Amino acid sequence: MTQYIGRFAPSPSGPLHFGSMVAALGSYFQAKSQHGQWLVRIEDLDPPREMAGAASLILKTLESYGLHWDQDVIYQSQRHPIYQQQIDDWLDSGLGYYCQCSRKQIKQDGGFYLGHCRDKNLPATDCSVRLVIDTPVTQFVDQKHGIIDIPTDLAQEDFIIKRRDGLFAYNLAVVLDDIAQGITEVVRGADLIEPTGRQINLYRYLNHPEVKYLHLPLAINAHGDKLSKQNHAPAVDLANPKPVIILAMQFLGFSLPDDFQSANIEQMLAWGCQHWALSQLPSTLSAPCPF
Template sequence: MSSGYRGRFAPSPTGDLHAGSLLAALGSWLYARRAGGRWLVRVEDVDTPRELAGAADRQLAALHAFGLRADEAVVRQSERDALYRDALEDLVDRGQAFPCWCSRADLAPAGGIHRACVRAPDPSRPPAIRLRVADGTRLRFVDDVRGPQVQEVDVEVGDFVLFRADGLWAYQLAVVVDDAAQGVTHVVRGADLLDSTPRQILLQHALGLPTPGYAHLPLVVDEAGRKLSKSLAAMPVDPADPLPALRRAWAALGQSPFDEPGVQYSCEWLERAVAAFDPSKIPAIDAQP
């Protein structure tokens, strides 16, 4: 019987599964299994210009080879346009979202932060749609790994984009709608998304959606401190030999080694890892591969 916990791993198909994405997948899977819950996989493929052909299928095949198998059918954001449109229309109808023709260059003097439109409506080109962030909007939450967090959303982020001028859905809207639609109760992901969380909680409030718990895992960085996915060191993990990569991800999660006598397959290793997993040991600092 499920505990009611519903976690997820939501990769973007911009490349093959590497050490950083494996760490996020393993961490979210361990949280779900430790809680006796369900673990979902969602392909976040709305940013089509950044997508690499075949990457999503290779990522899913690698997860399967590592023994990280979703408990429900895999969801693809590219097939959920109607859900996002309904949410956006609701916000616009209630005056909580508005069209904006400002370009990045227009907003550069303000550090890219939108507080008021500086460009007049231009009927010759489509606008972006932004969430209206009220003055004095401060968002607080407690992260399971990083502790108490606070963000002055109005001055640090401003009115943020929900639908892009190029016709693509913005990450913030899609992820909030999908987490609610899939009943996700806990979001366990990389710390590179920590500063997005206040925006997502604000959007959940605006849409009347529940707010899940959050845990942001350490990133895998190279010797220069760059996120691995941005580094030349972002080599794919080897699905044909999963145990070494799983052990490295386990260590990066701050976990103590456990006995592995007779372990030959990833499913055996994962079973023992669940029993040994201690979330309180996860470091709030990044790790090198």
Template sequence: MAASSAYRGRFAPTPSGPLHFGSLVAAVASYLDARAHGGEWLLRIEDVDKPRALPGAAQTILQQLHDHGLQWHGEVIYQSQRDTTYAAALHTLQQRGLTYYCSCTRKQIKARGPYYTGYCRDKKRRAEGNAVRFRNEHPCTEFQDRILGKVQLASDFAAEDFVLFRRDQLYTYQLAVVVDDIAQGITDIVRGADLLTPTSWQLTLWSELATYQPRFAHVPLALDQNGNKLSKQNHAPALSAEHVHQQLRDACAFLGLTELPKAANTAQLLSAATAAWHAKYLS
């Protein structure tokens, strides 16, 4: 599929809990970039890892975005409803000889070293009970980031034969995110720097499944007082429905948009932030 010439971005949270400040930073960055380009901002709920999804979390996230004035274009896409699409993409890769079955456990891989080195590549494992790995013949070891510039990625990690389909019969994030971005015609991916490293695998998959590649922009991570990433796993507090305006202003300040004028409401604040984003990142 070829990309549209028009800008199309997205925000793709995992519904393992409500949004926190770190999530808001990523959402605001991608939203402002889409608005500054005069493009579309899509919303996708990344619940492909079904056991991690908490009941009701997706609806909470939608409400939080609405409360903060972050309105998306079109229908919300849920990865948990797209197994047929992922199966078709996996079949395409299998037909081209780009996959193999792997029986290795995490414990076995760790015992052999820090990276998976293709132990099962030529073992001709059976499908039953095994994972499916991508035969990574042409790894991506660098790419151009709109914010960070030229990014060099660890070659050993980039060259790993990563998993596409897990032993527990779930499609992986790496496969789902690329398939969905291609299907939605995403042109620009603005997200947190914690996803910098897997960009190598994703670009490798893009080159096999599409005729174009998106532009990436990775923004800094919000950290707690101990220097840890704000995350649901680290029990980051959920966004407050009572402090929407201040949370938006704080997220903008974190992104370097520190001199925004006073605004009477979220719409005015986001309009000013869009202009500031354009001046900082697009001019």
């Protein structure tokens, strides 16, 4: 059997918040409960959105929470030539093409790209690159939630693999990186359900076996918005990790023993790995933040 390899892949747009720690712990428990590896990747694809020093702060936070990763940390900013080579291959084969459509035009068309540029043979100047999608992925199996349906209009889109501003698209980079790192299952927040079909398309185009997917419930605030750096979710406390670990484990469905607070961080994580089960996870895709 192939060894389980999972990962946690934050973007350095700010410090880790409670929602981030739920994803980190969920992916860690899933990997370690199967005696697998747990990798960390910094997804620094979008420099304008990054916060100076956030990448090192994220790694420091994980270490202070006892979440020690296997193998070296990969930074997407160091892998641009790999992404570009794949794009060039698809452009040469006709699976990729240049597109000049603006967001405004796509919005006017109903919010979905309708393939206006697919057969125009446009030059590269001031264009994004899209991938031809002839066989849409309209559903996938989530390890907790079962069959997830993807809206047909979204599934049929020729989606962007390189943005007009020259930045590489998340979907392309994440699949190429997961393949390179040997990831066998992706455990992440339910906010990333939507692009899963596109990522499965990429695995198929790359003739690589698809990974399994497990989407964890999102922590939402009092307004119903997910906790995020954009919504100014507070950073977790580096100096006092235990209360956050306890709250995150309860959020993930653990029934903790009465004396759990007296355990140290290493004991808490070891107990979590031993008692982790997908059946305990909430069946909803979101839940209120516990504080």
